[in-house]
Amino acid sequence: MTTVRALISTAVKKGWDMYQLDVNNAFLHGDLSEEVYMTIPQGLLVDDSGMCCKLKKSLYGLKQASRQWYDKLAQVLFSRGYTHSDSDYSLFLRKTGTSLVFVAVYVDDIVLTGTDVGEISSLRCFLHDKFKIKDLGKLHYFLGLEILYKDTGVLISQRKFTIDLLKEFDCSSYRPVLSPLESTVKLKANDGVLLKDPTHYRKLVGKLNFLTHTRIDIAFSVQHLSQFLQSPREPHLQAAYHVLRYLKSDPCLGIFLSNDKNCTVTAYCDSDWAACPDSRRSVSGYIVLMGDSPICWKSKRQTTISLSSAEAEYRAVRKVVGELVWLERLMTELHVPCNLPIHVFCDSQAAVHIARNPVFHERTKHIEVDCHFVREKLQEGLIELHHIPTEEQLADVLTKPLPSSKHSIILHKLAVSYSPPT
Known part of the structure; x- marks a missing residue:
């Protein structure tokens, strides 16, 4: 996610257009480099019940599927002069003269950006010929991140995911709060009654963890709640619902990436x-x-x-x-x-x-x-x-629960808001 945010921030600051592609049936394109057999699928009639199928191509559900798809995509991009980044193998780049193009890949979702609009357009056609892709146009929604374009930059949020999360855990009657955790509460591993169904707590914390891709403000709270996943108790669940009440106060909050140079x-x-x-x-x-x-x-x-x-x-x-x-x-x-x-x-x-x-x-x-x-x-x-000085420490929001006033001040300094600064 750091690579994705860094790439988007770079594109915004340099004024590059960003495009998104989706590959149809990505895992079916992988070529198997080893022998893999599967049992006879239902509906296929064979004379010998002891027979099995030898796979020539990858299938969904195989442990090798994601790796084989990556290898296939990498070979296609290599043939066009792209190389993968040494810092992150999911990032490919091509530089020829003044032309500079980046390809960010997450399974079957692809983001294209760079200085050469002609090469980007040609690459989209090239990939469609190879894999049958769905061209989604300008980048607006990627890995659950919603990209909202403004005159002074872009706002990245997870608005839809947050609203769906609040609906899933029935938070309509909850009163919003101004901080993700109460600064006076100290959670302990063995305090309170054990939850009868720990999966409910684990599911909630897992979804909150996904939200930290854009919500710096809940990063500390989520890592703190994650310490109790093994044996969650009532106070831990109450604290998790407190985070939901905080999200309800502004579900559209996100990070603003400025186009300042x-x-x-x-x-x-x-x-x-x-x-x-x-x-x-x-x-x-x-x-x-x-x-x-x-x-x-x-x-x-x-x-x-x-x-x-x-x-x-x-x-x-x-x-x-x-x-x-x-x-x-x-x-x-x-x-x-x-x-x-x-x-x-x-x-x-x-x-x-x-x-x-x-x-x-x-x-x-x-x-x-x-x-x-x-x-x-x-x-x-x-x-x-x-x-x-401690009062100027922006990372304070990541180490402890803060009073709502100080919490809001730090978030403002970190460009965490719904509307970008004017």
């Missing part, structure tokens, strides 16, 4: 030390912006226990730096000038000092690998680490 990449990272009351693990969060448009974010509980808030913050820095290493390669392939160093903002003075200090001591030797990685990228000039 600024492509400067900046990142914010934060952590909430020992946030989990059961394991005492910290929560890391980061967000990456291209100009003023959010293209990448993450909220995740750390895998180990941090012995201090400085250590927790430093692990958050390491997470975002790891993402930036990959993102810088992707931006280079998208032909977006990624001005180095990339500015990373952290609200912990201690974490900034640890990154800049070349000497290890008692407090940092147990996170030596993290220290080496961040310092190496700092010395290479990939990143530049800055301290900012």
Whole structure:
């Protein structure tokens, strides 16, 4: 999804047209590279009941189907001079002189964009001859993401999915709220009565997780609720329904990708030390912006226990730096000038000092690998680490439940809104 958002943001900033294709019966086009047999299908009469069918082509339901379809599509694109991205194999590109065309693929959904409108039109005809595609015209709906074009950019939302979700879980009588989780509530793994049907909770959290592709505002809440999937209880379900009540307040909310020419990449990272009351693990969060448009974010509980808030913050820095290493390669392939160093903002003075200090001591030797990685990228000039006040930390929304006023202020700064700024 980061690749899709980065590609759309690049196209918007450079003024490229975006088109969408859908391949009919995609998995049936795959050529099998190994022997696969299947039982006689119902309705086919044979004399010998011990016979079976040897497949010459791929079928829906085969474990190999998706891989064989990808191989088939890749071969067709390779024959036309395209190569796949080294950062993401679902992205193909072709550059010849001033012509630059990108093809983003997700199973049978394809997005085309670039500078060469003639090549894009020719490629659409070429793919139709090979696979029989459905040309959906200008990009408006892709992987559940709704693209709404404005004079100053595009708004990406999941409005239809959100409305359907509210209907599915019968939220018509619920009163809307202004924040996804109450800041005073602390959920624990063993508090409350076990749910008789845990699949209801798991289904709800799974659908909420899909919404985080455009809803930065619920990313922390969803990762927090995901910690209780194994044995969900009544308080966990109530908290999940609280998120639904928040979604009801504005189901059309999404991220706005500006057409401003600024492509400067900046990142914010934060952590909430020992946030989990059961394991005492910290929560890391980061967000990456291209100009003023959010293209990448993450909220995740750390895998180990941090012995201090400085250590927790430093692990958050390491997470975002790891993402930036990959993102810088992707931006280079998208032909977006990624001005180095990339500015990373952290609200912990201690974490900034640890990154800049070349000497290890008692407090940092147990996170030596993290220290080496961040310092190496700092010395290479990939990143530049800055301290900012906590009230200016945009990643705060990804590490803890916030009061509704602060929650709204951060979302406004992140261009999370229904209507783009004027």
